[in-house]
Amino acid sequence: MLLECNGLVKKYMSKTAVDNLTLNIERGKIYALLGPNGSGKTTFMKIAAGLVKPNSGSITFCGNPIGVESKKRVAYMSTEPFFYNYMTIDDVGKYYQDFFEDFDMKRYDVLLERMELNKRDHAKALSSGLAAKLKIAATLARKSELYMLDEPLNGIDIISRERVMTTILETAGDENTIIISSHLVDELEKVVDNAVFVKKGGIVLEGSAEQLRESHNKSMVELYKEIYA
Numbered sequence: 166m167l168l169e170c171n172g173l174v175k176k177y178m179s180k181t182a183v184d185n186l187t188l189n190i191e192r193g194k195i196y197a198l199l200g201p202n203g204s205g206k207t208t209f210m211k212i213a214a215g216l217v218k219p220n221s222g223s224i225t226f227c228g229n230p231i232g233v234e235s236k237k238r239v240a241y242m243s244t245e246p247f248f249y250n251y252m253t254i255d256d257v258g259k260y261y262q263d264f265f266e267d268f269d270m271k272r273y274d275v276l277l278e279r280m281e282l283n284k285r286d287h288a289k290a291l292s293s294g295l296a297a298k299l300k301i302a303a304t305l306a307r308k309s310e311l312y313m314l315d316e317p318l319n320g321i322d323i324i325s326r327e328r329v330m331t332t333i334l335e336t337a338g339d340e341n342t343i344i345i346s347s348h349l350v351d352e353l354e355k356v357v358d359n360a361v362f363v364k365k366g367g368i369v370l371e372g373s374a375e376q377l378r379e380s381h382n383k384s385m386v387e388l389y390k391e392i393y394a
């Protein structure tokens with residue numbers, strides 16, 4: 166198992182963001198992490214990325230606790246901006262290269278081309294959609310075993326979304342694992358292997374997307390509406 170979580174709890178003061186979450190993530194699969202605003206998706210990803218410590222429960226990556234070693238092998242893309250105002254797109258690549266041993270500049274160049282981004286442009290001058298594409302390019306340029314992308318399609322126009330999703334899947338490769346959180350269930354439905362429905366910090370439904378569709382005789386969009394309406 167790539168990631169094993171047992172009874173994870175994370176509280177922010179009196180607010181329980183992740184509540185007794187138990188989940189196994191398998192290698193080589195694509196996961197949709199689904200749930201309404203405030204359901205705990207980001208907090209879970211931050212725990213798995215080693216940025217937030219759970220109050221209780223356990224989480225391991227390849228059998229070892231989350232820490233310095235796992236951080237080298239896990240690429241996490243947050244919803245927050247990550248570059249400084251002075252940076253060009255070229256600088257963003259160099260900055261990432263300094264931070265991450267697995268960052269591949271050639272791969273970054275290919276991704277920039279796919280995303281129609283120019284290395285000389287200033288990151289702060291990009292439209293929100295282009296800035297979203299830059300974040301994806303920088304994250305995917307790492308040769309990681311687990312990619313966790315928090316709302317990667319936010320701000321990206323409907324025409325580009327399919328191309329961006331294809332780029333994500335092709336770049337990550339079949340042997341690696343992707344967890345994508347999104348509200349755009351219909352966009353994910355076409356591409357994911359597994360779906361995890363989160364509500365109030367816990368998992369309410371989880372499994373292979375195909376099996377969930379078959380056993381409930383509903384699309385993921387219909388299931389989503391049923392669970393959260």
Ligand SMILES: Nc1ncnc2c1ncn2[C@@H]1O[C@H](COP(=O)(O)OP(=O)(O)OP(=O)(O)O)[C@@H](O)[C@H]1O
Pocket residue numbers: 177180181182183200201202203204205206207208209
């Ligand atoms: N740093 C923080 N301090 C206090 N409360 C927080 C903090 N981060 C998250 N929370 C709270 O924890 C809960 C879960 O938040 P989280 O961001 O994990 O949800 P989410 O499912 O990712 O939501 P969204 O879809 O809106 O991004 C929310 O109620 C949120 O207000």
